[in-house]
Amino acid sequence: MNDFEDAVPLPEETDTLRRVKVCEVGPRDGLQNEAGVVTAADKIRYIDLLSRSGLALIETTSFVRPSAIPQLSDAEAVMAGIERRPGVTYLCLVPNERGYRRAREAHVDAIAVFTSATETFAKRNINMSIEESLDAFRDVVQSARRDGVWVRGYLSMAFGCPYEGAVPLEAVVRVASALADLGVDEISIGDTIGVAVPEQVSEVAQALQQVMPVERLAMHFHDTRGTALANVRAALHEKVMTFDSSSGGLGGCPYAPGATGNLATEALLDMLHGMGLETGVDLAAVRAASDFIGGVLRRELSA
Numbered sequence: 001m002n003d004f005e006d007a008v009p010l011p012e013e014t015d016t017l018r019r020v021k022v023c024e025v026g027p028r029d030g031l032q033n034e035a036g037v038v039t040a041a042d043k044i045r046y047i048d049l050l051s052r053s054g055l056a057l058i059e060t061t062s063f064v065r066p067s068a069i070p071q072l073s074d075a076e077a078v079m080a081g082i083e084r085r086p087g088v089t090y091l092c093l094v095p096n097e098r099g100y101r102r103a104r105e106a107h108v109d110a111i112a113v114f115t116s117a118t119e120t121f122a123k124r125n126i127n128m129s130i131e132e133s134l135d136a137f138r139d140v141v142q143s144a145r146r147d148g149v150w151v152r153g154y155l156s157m158a159f160g161c162p163y164e165g166a167v168p169l170e171a172v173v174r175v176a177s178a179l180a181d182l183g184v185d186e187i188s189i190g191d192t193i194g195v196a197v198p199e200q201v202s203e204v205a206q207a208l209q210q211v212m213p214v215e216r217l218a219m220h221f222h223d224t225r226g227t228a229l230a231n232v233r234a235a236l237h238e239k240v241m242t243f244d245s246s247s248g249g250l251g252g253c254p255y256a257p258g259a260t261g262n263l264a265t266e267a268l269l270d271m272l273h274g275m276g277l278e279t280g281v282d283l284a285a286v287r288a289a290s291d292f293i294g295g296v297l298r299r300e301l302s303a
């Protein structure tokens, strides 16, 4: 049972519980879902501005087949062009062994694999069943562990699916456990369509902590219905301390045209800092990065 009545900042205020890790997903998740075309040079500038803000984890690009997602066909150029700041982890999506080899040739040292809590979305998004996707990642994660590469696993549609509707908690736990068993370092649980509510977040966070340490859990909320920050608050209450967001709220919602997608990093930082939590991230520096990319896209970004 969660008692939201006594809304003290956190259950225990130890040092580790005051520090929140923010995973900035604007350059990949954000830009992939924007209609405008952004050159590699502008992506590089955007990533460099973000890395100067103190963000320690930045999702930069994806080594998927270039014909599958043309916006990301410049992955090599982007990774070669960015300044690699010490202390910053540059995370790249990798769908299979081939993508992994390309990523390694580009000197990538943190990768993400991705699957879904629902079969229909897995089929539509990555053209594999959940089981097939886990099989495909097995070798990738093994190679990564051998090479000392850090691995994140994304679990989409964990709170609701545009094709299947409500997602059973058991399905989320089953696929998340399977990802954990593969040996990924961190798992990001995604509310890909922005339908999660705080009570559900608590339930999912509690259930997942039965099968993996909370330190390995991250949550990825979308603000489609204005619930993202409330969901972050609920997750914090369950001791989840890693959250994904995109600067300026970059990236719409592909399932609801015109709707907000990713939670804006600025809004997340504003709330966390206001709660007295530390992120190590300079909000003004993130705003500068958002201003830059908003100018490139010629649109007003949120926050």
Ligand code: MG
Pocket: 029, 192, 220, 222, 261, 262
């Ligand atoms: Mg997203």
